Amino acid sequence: MEEVYALCVGVLTTCGLFLTLRGRTFSVVMGLTLLSYAVNLFLFSSGRLLLDGAAVLGQSSSYSDPLPQALVLTAIVIGFAMTAFVVILAMRSRADQGNDHVDGNIPPAPAAEYRRHKRTL
């Protein structure tokens, strides 16, 4: 179980980081969302993964740590608000700048690509 869990967090983080580093606001927002999913899963596992652990005292001999669950709940709420804000900001930026690049202007294509593009035309 640990391996699958760790793999999930790893893949989510990698995809999140990759998308965050891209130039368009849409992929950046997607990247930030994936990153926050990864973070939430990771935080959840910080109390150690445990099967059949009871959440209420006196129900079982093994208990799951309740604190990470509370932390994840807080992190989810905050992450949700931040994502909502960044979506609105991205739309505002698209309207103000006239394009959806994070720098506000689309960089010119590299020379080689430009030439290839010209040839096909």
Next chain:
Amino acid sequence: MQHLAIFPILLPLLTGVFLLLPPLSQSIERQRGIAITASLLLIVIATLLLLTSNQQGTQLYVLGGWQPPYGIVLVADKLSTLMVLLTAILALAAQLYACAGDDRKGMYFHPLFMFQIMGINGAFLTGDIFNLFVFFEILLIASYALLIHGGGKQKTKASVHYVTLNLVGSSVFLFALGILYGTIGSLNIADMAVKVPMLSAEEQAITKAGGLMLLVVFGLKAAMLPLHFWLPRTYAAATAPVAALFAIMTKVGIYSILRIHGVIFGADAGALANIATPWLWPLALLTLAIGTIGVLASPSLRLTTANLVIVSVGTLLLAIALHRESATSAALYYMMHSTLIAGALFLIADLVKGERGKAEDRYVVARQMQHNKSIGIAFFIAALAIIGMPPLSGFIGKTLLLQSTQGTLEMSWVWSFILVSGLAVLISLSRAGTTIFWRISGENINQDKSSPLKLGAVYLLLACSPLLVIFGGPVTEFTQAAATELHATISTHDALRGEQ
């Protein structure tokens, strides 16, 4: 007053909420009145809290009666109450300035401002690392909205970068918290400091990774070298009172480094003692250098001021990296001075911008300003203070810092970097002053007057600099005591964990 410690958080929160409700939300005049009253009250509360923590020692506020280390605590010790008072003073000046008209440029200026203050105060007062994250998020989301306040292309562009960077920073913060909770098993700062030396060898490596990830996050907030690129454009794009308030935001990062890496990973942390120092030391020197180069290269007063903030961050990180009581004490003094003066300079830059028409605050020849004299005097005082010339507070702050390194190995590095940077700032600000105030192409034709309220707010901040010198004795005694408290870790830990 046993509940005094929570007031700096509750007061701005409740004021902010009330400002959003109908009788107040309709009229900007009423909002201004209430907001300024709240800020004045906050100064009173912060002063009371400071005096209490000075006379009776650290005030522990246990929320909900859950005993530490299990519950959430607020810790009002000397350092945190000092920071709260500093925030309150800066906030009042920024608010007065905003009341002269900047708060009309968009909606909800005053409520957002209050939430921002609440987040900053909370971050200073909390004794729990997860709540530090929560208050960071509060101050950040308020700052996102304040940054874009008034609208415009520049602000949107700066906002996109600022928000994206800080969201990534928040993710890293949470990863680090997960790691630290997984290995140490606690989130109470004092409790963590006690448990860190007892970690087993394999846990130490991963805890170190967590600790250094926190350094990355705080470095991002504080604008430490490779993470500082967002700062100049963001601060230059923000509305003046917002930029002035942002002057304290980098200090929140510095404060957190002081708390987390000075206390949890401090001298008593066994194998993990001072894990941040090997990174802080070169990065601080480079931050100072790059800030200085930025100051020399800036084409406008706002950008110069933003780069001066980076210079002050470099100086403070240098003092923290020294890990010495006298250096920390000097850093606290310098922090007060640099925050207030940087705030004043942002306001002065806006005054200049408002009175020079199309030339704005760029260093070009333009027509004379309406209030050439009063703004010029304000600029002169602020420049003297920030360069570190006697008789103002910058001189005392830098002298204390230089003295604290006397006779040590680091002395040559610290002295040369700080003094050369001071010279560069002197050159740059002389150029700025002569261009803006003396190189005039003609008589003033611009009729918009800046309101006396704006000048008043600037002079209020500037007055703090001579006051810091006149009351230098008690102030340095206090910063010394705060530094001692921070460095004498173990004894305070027991008190903070409620094991008196």
